[in-house]
Amino acid sequence: MSALIQLFVSFFKIGIISFGGGYAMIPLIEREIIENQGWLTEAQFLDIIAVAEMTPGPIAVNSATYIGYQTEGLLGAVAATLGVVTPSFIAMIVLAYVITKSQHLKAVKGALKSIVAGVVALIGFATIKIALSTxxxxxxxxxxxxxxxxxxxxxxxxxxxxxxxxxxxxxxxxxxxxxxxx
Structure with a gap:
């Protein structure tokens, strides 16, 4: 059971610190899965990203599901998927409320604009990393x-x-x- 909890926690961490969707998560997933946990090799990870890209649905969820399945079977897939989507689910509920109440504020507009710039950088990094790895x-x-x-x-x-x-x-x-x- 501890492996399932570890999968959930690893993907929860990825989900909670990621902003900007699946492509922005790729470097974080790679670091956690390959470097920190040692669950997969670089080649296996690239194969998973390729399959996750081709299958319907968000790449982060597809990746989490496949990685969970590779490491702990069906229950691992469920644990990893729940881990990666739970932070987004909670954040969307909170953010929807906050932004609706404060969208007219200049500070909120500025914060969102700079977050978008950071997301562009994360996606660019993932693109370069994949180009070099392949x-x-x-x-x-x-x-x-x-x-x-x-x-x-x-x-x-x-x-x-x-x-x-x-x-x-x-x-x-x-x-x-x-x-x-x-």
């Missing part, structure tokens, strides 16, 4: 760029930005392209 860009042996993967990333971004193609179809399409190319 070999899209490699600095360990000089600057090496996987031009095919870079093209795929730019093409996927462009399709997301400039078309109305559903992201799942883009992922499936580039998944098939990856099978052919790699």
């Amino acid at each position: 070999g899209l860009v490699n600095f360990s042996e000089g600057v090496k760029i996987d031009y095919v993967a870079t093209f795929i990333a730019i093409a996927a971004f462009s399709l997301l930005k400039f078309t109305k193609i559903h992201p799942v179809l883009i992922l499936i399409g580039f998944g098939f392209l990856g099978i052919i190319v790699y």
Whole structure:
């Protein structure tokens, strides 16, 4: 039972200190799961992020569920998922009340604006970390760029930005392209 409590507490901590959604949580999840707890390897974590991205639902919840399942089975999935969503649930209730009552205040507007800037930084960090971990860009042996993967990333971004193609179809399409190319 202590492993289930540890899963809940680990993901509760991640959920309580994260602001900005799942992508902003990725560096925190990685640090807790790989470095602090040693539950998974970097490769396993990247696989989980890839699967969590492709499946419906928020990436943080999907990641927590999958990590919980990997470490402690079905009960681990439940514990990790509850851990990551509970802080958000509580925070949304409290914040909805507070913001509704104080949204006209200049200080509240300023605080929210600076929090958004911090979230952008967290998402950027996660993007760079994933690009480096997957070999899209490699600095360990000089600057090496996987031009095919870079093209795929730019093409996927462009399709997301400039078309109305559903992201799942883009992922499936580039998944098939990856099978052919790699």
